[in-house]
Amino acid sequence: MDFLALPKIDLHCHLDGSVRPDTIIDLAKQYNIELPEDRDAVVQSLTVPEDCKNLDEYLACFSLPLQVMQTEEAIERISFELYEDAALENVKYLEVRFAPILHVNKGLSLDTIIASAVKGMKRAEEKYDIKGNYIMSVLRMFPKDSIKDVIDAGKPYLGKGVVAFDIAGGEKPGFCAEFPEYTQYAIEQGYRVTVHAGEQWHGQNVYDAVTMLDAERIGHGVHIQGNEDAYNIVKEKQVALETCPTSNVQTKCIHQFSDHPIAEFKKDGIVVTINTDNRTVSNTTMTNEVKRVCETFGLTKEDYAEIYKYSVESAFASDEVKQHLMGFVEQI
Numbered sequence: 001m002d003f004l005a006l007p008k009i010d011l012h013c014h015l016d017g018s019v020r021p022d023t024i025i026d027l028a029k030q031y032n033i034e035l036p037e038d039r040d041a042v043v044q045s046l047t048v049p050e051d052c053k054n055l056d057e058y059l060a061c062f063s064l065p066l067q068v069m070q071t072e073e074a075i076e077r078i079s080f081e082l083y084e085d086a087a088l089e090n091v092k093y094l095e096v097r098f099a100p101i102l103h104v105n106k107g108l109s110l111d112t113i114i115a116s117a118v119k120g121m122k123r124a125e126e127k128y129d130i131k132g133n134y135i136m137s138v139l140r141m142f143p144k145d146s147i148k149d150v151i152d153a154g155k156p157y158l159g160k161g162v163v164a165f166d167i168a169g170g171e172k173p174g175f176c177a178e179f180p181e182y183t184q185y186a187i188e189q190g191y192r193v194t195v196h197a198g199e200q201w202h203g204q205n206v207y208d209a210v211t212m213l214d215a216e217r218i219g220h221g222v223h224i225q226g227n228e229d230a231y232n233i234v235k236e237k238q239v240a241l242e243t244c245p246t247s248n249v250q251t252k253c254i255h256q257f258s259d260h261p262i263a264e265f266k267k268d269g270i271v272v273t274i275n276t277d278n279r280t281v282s283n284t285t286m287t288n289e290v291k292r293v294c295e296t297f298g299l300t301k302e303d304y305a306e307i308y309k310y311s312v313e314s315a316f317a318s319d320e321v322k323q324h325l326m327g328f329v330e331q332i
């Protein structure tokens with residue numbers, strides 16, 4: 001298979017984890033933000049170390065990108081460049097997520113932050129054969145008082161570049177009990193819901209995200225393995241798992257790539273999708289993820305076509321966009 005030429009879909013990609021290192025250097029100079037001594041050191045600070053111990057250490061790599069992502073221009077540019085990078089490797093549809101509340105440090109309003117991200121995406125959609133949507137993330141460990149503000153700020157963009165609500169950040173057992181009020185509010189406003197769960201252990205969180213938070217998709221979800229209730233509900237309800245295999249190995253959620261359950265899940269009828277999580281932090285691309293999954297688990301073109309179709313079916317896109325994306329299946 002020519003993995004670069006294959007049509008691809010990425011449903012789980014963080015904006016702040018996917019910034020080009022050269023853009024960070026450029027913007028840091030412009031804004032007088034202190035940088036590590038040379039380009040290699042910058043790349044090193046942005047990319048997860050080999051000996052990363054866990055998800056919390058992985059999340060430390062977001063500190064420098066977030067420092068430069070505090071102006072309209074920076075957010076618009078980074079959004080455009082992410083869609084451009086994806087388009088150039090034949091990603092046909094990309095849902096990008098980020099937490100608007102992490103971008104208010106220099107006084108931007110939530111509205112301006114979301115508008116800038118959507119504007120960059122639209123500029124790329126005009127230039128390239130790619131379509132996209134944004135997902136508004138909130139962080140589990142952050143104070144809850146701004147969550148409804150984020151949901152309200154994204155509301156005017158629903159159907160115009162924003163589609164869904166997500167909960168991200170370090171994972172604790174039982175976190176879902178704190179969030180039904182917020183996912184319910186988001187659903188009432190017209191958002192779709194996906195939740196990071198079952199990433200760092202805790203399969204029970206997946207069950208809770210589906211039953212308590214009405215999550216339609218789950219970010220990662222690999223740890224439904226070993227939790228019968230979680231496994232069964234994901235299978236019965238055909239809840240799509242947004243798996244990000246390289247990221248899961250880096251955060252030590254999975255011991256090694258060949259231990260990833262994606263192929264086993266697929267064989268058993270679970271809806272699995274292949275995604276990047278963070279192109280820069282995880283030092284990956286969709287081409288790399290699809291190649292590693294297909295080669296490690298011996299997946300055929302037909303298997304990949306099925307996974308591609310799962311991604312189309314579980315995308316938070318309009319029917320029109322989904323139909324357009326189904327048109328690429330014959331290129332697989």
Ligand SMILES: O=c1[nH]cnc2c1ncn2[C@@H]1O[C@H](CO)[C@@H](O)[C@H]1O
Nearest residue numbers: 014059062097098099137168169196
């Ligand atoms: O794999 C992940 N699991 C949980 N949270 C994550 C992951 N990758 C990134 N973020 C968190 O999401 C925020 C918004 O994009 C990032 O700043 C990071 O803290």
Ligand SMILES: [Zn+2]
Nearest residue numbers: 014196219277
């Ligand atoms: Zn993620």
